[in-house]
Amino acid sequence: DYDDITQEFMLTAIGDYRACLCAESPMPDHAMENALLDASWAQACKVTGVNLARSPQLAKLVTSHGSQVHGQLKMKLCPLVEAMFWFYSSQSKSMIKKNRALAEGLKEGTNFTFKEDMQRGFLKVPLIQKIINTMWFANKHDDGVIFHNHFKPFPYPALALVLTAIECCIDKWMTGMWTDIPFTIQEYHAAYESHLKCLQAFEDATKTYNVLPSICSKLYKVGQ
Numbered sequence: 001d002y003d004d005i006t007q008e009f010m011l012t013a014i015g016d017y018r019a020c021l022c023a024e025s026p027m028p029d030h031a032m033e034n035a036l037l038d039a040s041w042a043q044a045c046k047v048t049g050v051n052l053a054r055s056p057q058l059a060k061l062v063t064s065h066g067s068q069v070h071g072q073l074k075m076k077l078c079p080l081v082e083a084m085f086w087f088y089s090s091q092s093k094s095m096i097k098k099n100r101a102l103a104e105g106l107k108e109g110t111n112f113t114f115k116e117d118m119q120r121g122f123l124k125v126p127l128i129q130k131i132i133n134t135m136w137f138a139n140k141h142d143d144g145v146i147f148h149n150h151f152k153p154f155p156y157p158a159l160a161l162v163l164t165a166i167e168c169c170i171d172k173w174m175t176g177m178w179t180d181i182p183f184t185i186q187e188y189h190a191a192y193e194s195h196l197k198c199l200q201a202f203e204d205a206t207k208t209y210n211v212l213p214s215i216c217s218k219l220y221k222v223g224q
Contacts, residue, residue: 009052010061013044017062018069019147022136026069026161027185027192033063067184073165074183076134081169082178084127085112089178096176103173110198112166122202123159123215129222131162137223144223154219156203156212160196164188167195 002010017040025032037059045051052058081087085106087099106112113128115121136144136151136158144151151158168183168191181187203212 005048005050006052009044009048009050010058012047013040013062014065015143015146016040016043018065019143019150021066021069022143022158022161023150023155024157026157027164027189028066033066037063070165070183070185073131073135073161074168077131077162077165078169078172080127080130080134081166084130085170087173087178098176099173100176103170103176106170107167107174110163110167110195112170113163123212127166128159128162129219131166132219133223135162144220148224151223152220153213153216154223156199156216157196159216159219160192160199163195164192167191 017036020036020040021028025036028036040062041054085102087102088095090096090099113122113125115124115126132144132154136142139145165183168181168188172178172181199212206212
């Protein structure tokens with residue numbers, strides 16, 4: 001139990017940490033986690049006017065929200081992936097085979113990031129906007145609204161996190177039957193880095209036309 005001043009400070013620090021995490025480094029190593037914590041703690045001091053001593057217990061209370069962000073994103077996303085890609089829970093061999101083929105097809109060449117077959121409409125699949133709206137812009141208390149300075153335009157690291165989470169939800173169907181797979185840094189850091197590099201390569205390849213910045217501006221605008 002903490003007093004009102006400490007509670008207000010911690011809510012501010014946690015909110016800022018969640019926003020910074022998503023915008024800058026959603027799957028941080030220990031050094032980056034500490035850097036994000038330092039920045040959010042300083043911001044909370046500035047906003048509340050309180051210079052609260054940072055105990056290990058309070059620090060852990062803030063950083064534990066990193067894994068909570070991953071868990072919340074997966075929880076909100078899995079039903080959307082199931083519905084929008086037409087996965088079905090079934091014991092029938094034909095449906096299990098169909099689910100497995102669907103999962104393999106979506107994963108091949110990251111087809112799940114494209115709106116149409118033949119790899120057209122990169123990042124235009126409706127699922128991406130849907131989960132961004134649900135996760136960060138569902139109401140006025142969500143991080144994308146309160147901490148809009150971190151999300152305008154929608155940041156590349158957060159977009160890479162979304163793509164990684166979609167991949168995790170598809171992985172759950174790789175056997176043809178739904179199997180729970182934890183969405184953790186240990187399991188998915190390499191996939192996250194791969195998606196981030198892909199976004200950066202896409203930006204470089206289309207720089208003349210300002211394609212990716214335009215997509216991210218629209219993702220924020222529609223979400224808002």
